[in-house]
Structures are given as C-alpha cells and as structure tokens.
Amino acid sequence: MFVDMHCHAYRRPPPVYPFQTPEQVLCRYDALGIEKGALLPVVSPEIYLPQANEDILDMVTEHPDRFFAFCNIDPRAMTNSARAPLGDLLRHYRDRGCRGLGEVMPNLPLMHPMVQNLLYHAESVGLPVVFDGSDQTEGDFGLYDDPGLPQLEHTLQRFPDLILFGHGPVFWSEIGRLETPGERASVFRLQGGQVGCRPSGPIREEGVVPKLLRRYPNLYGDLSDRNPYLALTRDPEYGPRFLTEFQDRLLFGTDLCSPQMPVPLVDLLLEWRDTGKITPDVFHKVARGNAIRVFGLG
DSSP, X not given: OEEEEEEOOOSSOOSSSOOOOHHHHHHHHHHHTEEEEEEOOOOOTTTSXXXXXXXXXXXXXXXXXXXXXXXXXXXXXXXXXXXXXXXXXXXXXXXXXXXXXXXXXXXXXXXXXXXXXXXXXXXXXXXXXXEOEESOSSSSOSEEOOTTOHHHHHHHHHOTTSOEEEOSHHHHGGGBOOSSGGGGOOEEOTTSSEEOOOOOXXXXXXXXXXXXXXXXXXXXXXXXXXXXXXXHHXXXXXXXXXXXXXXXXXXXXXOBOSTTOOOTHHHHHHHHHHTTSSOHHHHHIIIIIHHHHHTTOO
C-alpha cells in the first residue's frame, strides 16, 4: 500500500545509536503495510559515523523486491573544494542503481560553494536530492538556512531541473508563518538531550513552504519523520487542503532509524482517506504513486 521514500539501516548495528538492521526494517514494513522503501546512507560525521554507499547497495541486492538505494556524498569529498569532480561519483552510483542523493546533512550553509557544487552535479547527473536543515552553524547537523528559507529559494532558482526534497523541522516548521525564529528547530542541551518547541495551533497565515511549492515546481516534500505529521495535524482543516493542493509533490516516508520508532503518518493518511478529508486519488499519489513516478520504480 505504501512506498517509503526515506529509511535508514545498517547490516551490522553500529555503536552508540541503535540503528536497525534491514531485517528489522522489513518487520516494521510488514506491520505498517509498506511494500518497498529507499535506504539512505548516513555519511555526515556531524550526525554519525559515515556509512558506505556500498553497504546500502549490498542490502538492496539482498532484498531487491523490498528496498531501493540512494547514494550519499559529502560535499567536502574529493579535494574539499567547490571544484571537486563529484559528478564522477554520482554517475558511478546512478549507474549502479541509486535513485537519489541523500540524506545530505553536513552542517554547512545551503549556499556554501561546496554544497552548491554537489547540487550542480546532482542536477547534471539527474538524481533527486533529499536534504535536512538546521538553524545553527555549529553543534548540529543539517544544511543551514535563514528564517524564511532564502537559501533554499536561491538554490531552487539556480537548479530548476533538480528535484529538491524539503525535509526536517527547519523546512516543515514554515508551513505556517513563524511566531519566533526559535520555533524552527530544537537545540542540544549541554547536559544531554534536546530542548525546543514547534509551531502549534491553527495556521492563521501561510508560511513560505506552500508559497515556495507554488512558485517552484522542482520543490518536493519529504513526509518522513514526525515533523510533517506535526505540521499537517496542527490545523485539521488546513492539513488535508495542503495535501490536496500539492498532491503531485508530496511523498510518504518514515525516516525509520530504530526498531521502535513510531510512524503516525500511516494512520493519519488512512484516516483522512477513509473519512473523505482527502480523495482516494490523493492518498494513492502521496502513499505510493509519486514515489513510483519520481524514482522510476514502475
């Protein structure tokens, strides 16, 4: 019923953070009604130990009917400069079956020349890109952007043939107008854990996300992790309208990292379909149809 555009797995669980094995992912997929999913490698040292693209390709080879592969390249790779020939790597992995690039999340500005070089090559090679964002330039992971996402807008203008998937709190917090810039993301506490708040309550005024989606056809929405769920459910009238308006550019995802991670979006989409808040056609596109089209899974 569902195709997952965003999932993580390791063949051997690494230390510290309990990432799941592909077999554990498939158990969750069976329970949630997910037919197939994309495995995205983690390569940014800001968030975790780098994972090899070959690790992802091996897992896909072992379960070709249930997984498809993304590759991931740190923009600092191959010379740590804005002239790095990253297209050579991207073509190699595209030709080995990778359907996208990501999750891109070094803690650099989105408009940093090395990040822009990576996106230039992704557009040239024809790979859609999933990126995570941050509202900080130190002590975090994710590409930094300012309130209002001007760096994202300039990137969309520079690369009109590149599909960019907005993902994470910095993107989804701006579905409505922010009350304060600090609502965009959480911060790590010095004593451990995170603190912060997310926008809540009815959307009295639209934020930049729906405006950018209307203006730039190369912007798509990654509905994985809890942030898009919170964005869609904070206003039960606006959420279904948002899904309906942008039905061709929103893709279901889980962002599963650990075996116990909840995926509330499954029940939400089913409920909205069954109660008529979204049509069966909208449900089909968001749940699986768009992923099949964008990633060539037919």
